[in-house]
Amino acid sequence: MNAALPLRDVALPPSPSWWPPAPGWLMLIGALLLVLGVAAFIGQRRRRRRRRWLQLFDQELQAAPTAAAELAAIAGLLRRAARVAQPGSEALHDHAWWQRIDPKEELAEPQRQLLAEGAYRPQVAADEVAELRRWARERYLQLLQERRR
Structure with a gap:
């Protein structure tokens, strides 16, 4: 080798x-x-369906002129939701019906009696119906959502 040639260090290429x-990324x-989009679409559909069910529930109850009629409407809505969730359950009576509607027994006995006999009682207190309405609204949604599982 010729000593007159300058020595050069190894040069690395510039970093990318x-x-x-890269295409993989x-x-x-x-x-x-895509996964996030599908999850957002499914969540939006569920929220819309839930909102529509609640609107239908509220419309049915607003159409009832008296508290007794409202109780009858609540019972009818629960029967319809039970039929949608499990066909044939609308024909259940007494203990079997209550096991289907309230399996965890969250509803107190006076409210059960009110719901069972409410349409036949001429005088029903509005505050009793309001408390029952809140429970029935939640249970109505739960029953309708059971059919999706």
């Missing part, structure tokens, strides 16, 4: 830029966006 990412980002 971070943009645009683009596919991973695309798949993640």
